[in-house]
Amino acid sequence: MKKTNFSTRAYVMKNGQLMIRVRWNSKKNEVGFSVGYTIDPLKWDGDKQLVKSNTTHKIGGKAVYAREINNAIRSFLVCIEEVFTEYSLHSEIPTTTDLKELVNEKLGRAKQETLVEESEVKTLKGIFKEFLLLRPQEGNWGDKIHEKYDQMWNQLNSCNPSITLESLDRTKMQSLLNWYIKNDYCNRTIVKQFRILKSFLRWASRNGYTIQSGVLEFKPNLKVIPRTVTFLKYKELIHFFHFEFPKEKEYLSKARDMFCFMAFTSLRYSDLAALRSVNIxxxxxxxxxEKTDDKLHIALNEHAQKILDKYSWYKGDTVFPVPSNQKLNDYLKEAAKLAGLDREISQVYFKGNTRYEDTYKFWEQISCHDARRTFVCCSLALGIPASVVMSCTGHSDYESMKPYIEVADETQKMQMEKWNLHQYKSGIIESMEKMNSEQLQQLFEYVKKIA
Structure with missing residues (x-):
């Protein structure tokens, strides 16, 4: 029996995707299998090539234990061993195609996850099903991203139930645009939906499907005004932080504290909910x-530390007793209304060529993500360098942080105030230089008295 040299190992790729690969014949051939889990690289045991024992992983909004992931890894390794053993009995080596098919067959997922039936591939619906099956594994998708693509697909089919990849050309793209306008969609939403559609079509193109000329280059010729970014100004944030809620509405005080902690640290809701004592x-x-797997190191300011101290009594698995995202957003609206955060926010938008303008009170629009924007805006307004702010938020470049930087008026007002302060200081110094010792003594006593 011919001896076959091969090795199997599991590893974490740069994007955090846990994979298993098998190599043989001096690495001339290689086949990789995705286990289907994404994990925090810090929870990976490089020596054992397994997930560290007794760790928990948040995947797709659900908690997955190390035992489950490690069992999946071992299942792949066992199946790969079995395939090579079976072939070695006949002094043969499996081809890459045979190895893929046999391992997936042994795992009970043959053609289910790796192949799409020919009859399905020929339809746009089949390609979309394949996309939803494979793309989440490639890009570490969350549930909300999946929902966005489902929404885009439903809209595309509502416009044209018989649409095919072959018939999807520039004319059909224009028809889809007209459908959105006819159904009273906001221009901002239309542009976003076309962006999602073309993301799917680019994936299809990369995977060998033919996209008609001009489809990927199609751009809706619509007037779009960026959405007004909502955030608390520094004085509003401090007012909210110190506001006393009635004792019977203690839940509003907790919601406010969660918001303010995020506003003082730049945390997203997902990171707040997952924060543990070991992270401090x-x-x-x-x-x-949780969202981007960025490794962050954020210094706590005094306000954030006060909130931590306030909840030192909590003995749960996490630092704070955080309610669900939806509940927290609901509580925040009630809390902000009670605290008098009623600054008016104007949202201007277009539907087709018609301009609309809606005005809201801030408390009507407040949500968890406003806290992160508040951190960026207040930090810049206080004079903290953008590079430092980016190191806290995890933004990799100025362009990605640009939507948050909507503080031109607030920042300019605070910075221009330095001119006034300098003027006052200069005037005081000039006047004091003209005083004699007795006048300076009288001034000192007066200042001491009123202080």
């Missing part, structure tokens, strides 16, 4: 973000 080291937050 020497007055800093040290953690990997």
């Amino acid at each position: 080291v020497d007055g800093c937050l040290d953690f990997c973000t």
Whole structure:
């Protein structure tokens, strides 16, 4: 029996995707299998090539234990071993295609996850099903991203139930645009939906499907005004932070505290909900973000530390007793209304060529994500360098942080106030230089008295 040299190992790719690969014949051939889980690289045991024992992983909004992931890894390794053993009995080596098919067959997922039946591939619906099956594994999708593509697909089919990849050309793209306008969609939403559609079509193109000329280049010729970014100004944030809620509405006080902690640290809701005591080291937050897997190190200011101290009584698995995202948003609206956060927010938008303008009170629009924007805006307004702000938020470049930087008026007002302060200081110094010792003594006593 011919001896076959091969090895199997599991590893974490740069994007955090846990994979298993098998190599043989001096690495001339290689086949990789995705286990289907994404994990925090810090929870990976490189020596054992397994997930660290007794760790928990949040995947697709659900908690997955290390045992489950490691069992999946071992199942792949066992099946790969079996295939090579079966072939070695005949002194043969499986082809890459045979290995893929046999391992997936042994795992009970043959053609289910790796192949789409020919009859399905020929339809746009089949390609979309394949996309929803494979794309989440490639890009570490969350549930909300999946919902966005489902929404886009339903709209496309509502416009044209018989649409095919072959018939989807520039004319059909224009018809879809007209359908959106006819059904009273906001221009901002239309542009977003076309962006999602073309993202799917680009994936299809990369995977060998033919996209008609001009489809990917199609751009809706619509007037779009960026949405007004909502955030609390510094004085509003401090007012909210110190506001006393009635004792019978203690839940509003907790909601306010959760918002303010995010506003003082730049945390997203997902990171706040997952924050553990082990993430607090020497007055800093040290953690990997749930959304992007960025490793962040954020120094806690005095306000954030006060909130931590306030909830030191809580003995749960996480630092704070955080309600669901929806409940927290509902509580925040009630809390902000009671606290008098009623600054008016104007939203201007277009539907087709018609301009609309809606005006809201801030408390009507407040949500968890406003806290993150508040951190960015207040930090810049206080003169903290943008590079420092970006190191806290995890933004990799100025362009990605641009939607948050809507503080031109507030920042300019605070910075221009330095001119006034300098003028006052200059005047005081000039007057004091003209005083004699007795006048200076009288001034000192007066200041001491009123202080």
